[in-house]
Amino acid sequence: MLFVRRRVLLPVAAGLALLLLTCLTGCGSGSPHARPRMGPSLAKPTFVTVLNSPAARRVPFGFLGLSLEYRAVEAYAGTDPSAIDPVFEQLVRNLVPGQALVLRIGGDSADRTWWPVPGLVRPTGVKFDITDRWLRVTRALAHALRARLILGLNFEADDPTLASAEAGALLEGIGPGAIRALELGNEPDLYATFPWYRLSDGRHVTGRPPSYDMAGLIEDFTRFAATLPATLLAGPSLGAPGWTRELGRFLAAEPRVGLVTLHRYPLQLCYTPHDAARYPTVDHLLSPAASIGLADSFARYAVLAPGRGHSLRIDELNTVSCGADPAVSQTFASALWALDTLFEMARVGIHGVNVHTFPGAGYELFRISRWRGRWQAVVGPEYYGLMLFARAAPAGSRLLDVQNGASGALRVWATQSGTGTVRVLAVNAGARARVVSVRVAGAQPVRARLERLLAPGVRSSSGVTLAGQSFGPRTFTGRLAGRPDVSMVAATGGRYVVTVPAGSAALLVLAQPATGAA
Structure with missing residues (x-):
């Protein structure tokens, strides 16, 4: 269109x-x-x-979704599967009126999580155990919200046995009917760059060697997919534009992938010069590059994915990556950015967007806690922008052409x-x-x-x-x-x-x- x-x-x-x-x-x-x-x-x-x-x-049903880290589930929903936090539940419902939530659970924690398996040694990079209680809470949350889950599996540990056990536990504990797809890892394009863990002497250990490239990713993905249950797979969960340009090659090699997932943040705190256009400032966040440019960078893939029988979700999106910058992310500018960016994503044909949040994030949508036995939330500015989008673009509505719809700011x-x-x-x-x-x-x-x-x-x-x-x-x-x-x-x-x-x-x-x- x-x-x-x-x-x-x-x-x-x-x-x-x-x-x-x-x-x-x-x-x-x-x-x-x-x-x-x-x-x-x-x-x-x-x-x-x-x-x-x-x-x-049209704006697809489930277009606006959320993305959480594994630890965030119980932090937001509580630890009692029979009493899911009603404040969190309502905050989610506000964003998806009359439709089921597409909830992605993964992010960095996907590669730092495992299902403890008797006889297997806990990998050094793993920091979070999936427990029976976590599974019950997630199942109850999915039921309460009629949610469809995209669940991240540990890919960085490079152990198909571990990933297969994790997948089996998730399917059995939550139920296959609630699971939209299993997503292998999180941003494998960074496995050779950022440390998976640190040794006691301070040395960094990465999940893949410096030579890791798309060929290596395809080889690993194929090897893992052969061991996983017959459930729809999501991937490649990439964030780097250079790797994303090889998306067609990846999809041609991975027939089990039915949901294409990519990530993007318009601004980046680490390794970014202060005078760069991607350095976090309010002006940069409100610039056309952060919304129009961001969406346009996905336009070719929005055409490529459906052409191969896939749908494309940007299943991790927010304001600033690689560090917390609340001076930008916790301002009203983030609400205006989110509102415009979601429309831009719909314009280029993205099937859905999952806005990422977790406790302690610089861009956290809401801070949830218990006070005197009652759940409460402090709601950030960006959330208001998401809520207005839900009102302005109801699921199933269609975007109309607007003449002179872009004029300066x-x-x-x-x-x-x-x-x-x-x-x-x-x-x-x-x-x-x-x-x-x-x-x-x-x-x-x-x-x-x-x-x-x-x-x-x-x-x-x-x-x-x-x-x-x-x-x-x-x-x-x-x-x-x-x-x-x-x-x-x-x-x-x-x-x-x-x-x-x-x-x-x-x-x-x-x-x-x-x-x-x-």
Whole structure:
């Protein structure tokens, strides 16, 4: 599906007239703390037209998923399989309304985890044991959320017997019906670079020799796959662009792989010069390279995978890799980045995205703990962006073409659900307010509902609101609280005029009768 992004030049007089109409979106009643920070705006409005394109891509069910480390399961869900943490459960449900969660469990911990096998010596690089309790908790969590799991197996230990035993334990303990795929290892492209463990004298030991390459990966994967149960395999779980370019070669050699998995972070803390575009800063996170460029880097693989009968998931994604940088990841900028990036991934045809989180991560979506016997969560800014995406792009809806949908730091997206409801999202990552004039081709001139995603600034780590509501300093329910702040916007001359404050997002919802085109 081709997105048309071109400038539209309109008479200045029309622009000035539209500026007078912006109070339609700023004068609605609502809670004072959630009122938009309008500030100075650009002189000319941005005119966008939403087209009813019949060839638009759909947002697949399960598109937005989560990715956890092995230890994170009990940290978030608790250790009692009969009493799964209700706060975590609700926070997950908020992101996948009316659909099953695709939950990936793996990451770095996949290669540091094992199922203890009598007679086998625990590998030196293993730090976490899968236990019967962990299996029961994970099974209960999957049942509660109707989740489909992608489970990482230890690949770096280079022992097929160990991986086979682990796979058997996971299938028996959790149940094959809950398992979407088994994923061999985590980023084997780094096995020869980063240490798997350290010796007592401080020397580093890597999981593979310095000569390790795609040929070695294919040889290892084939050897392991021959010993694993007849379950769908996921891979190659790569993060490095150089290795990813050989994806076609890998898929041709591995017929058991049915789910293609790749990883990416737009910014990297370690081994990155401070003046590099990938060094973690708020400005770099909000740059087009971190969202549009990130998605475009997967476009060729989004075509390649389905052509071979596979689906492609970016099953590990977040803001900053190789180190914690909360000064970037725990700011409101991460919410705007996540919101736009998920749409960009859908644009290029990615089948699904798993946003990575675990306790202690610089980009942790929520910090969960027990206080006086009650579960509670401190919700980070990025989570709000994920929640707005779930509202703006319901599962099964289709992306609509938007003319002039990219203008500087402004991005405009649109979807249409099966009921005909059109949703138009404007994300303004810039330092000035923008006036957006939206025409929805073929839509009935109904009053539209307007919700806003706001914070004091893009560098704010608190004070985030979605439609006037928030989780506050902490939540004991996992639900937004407070009086909703929603405005109604009427069309004038067939256009909806919305002011989008600097560093914010706005969602217009036009309830339409079904057209038969959805």
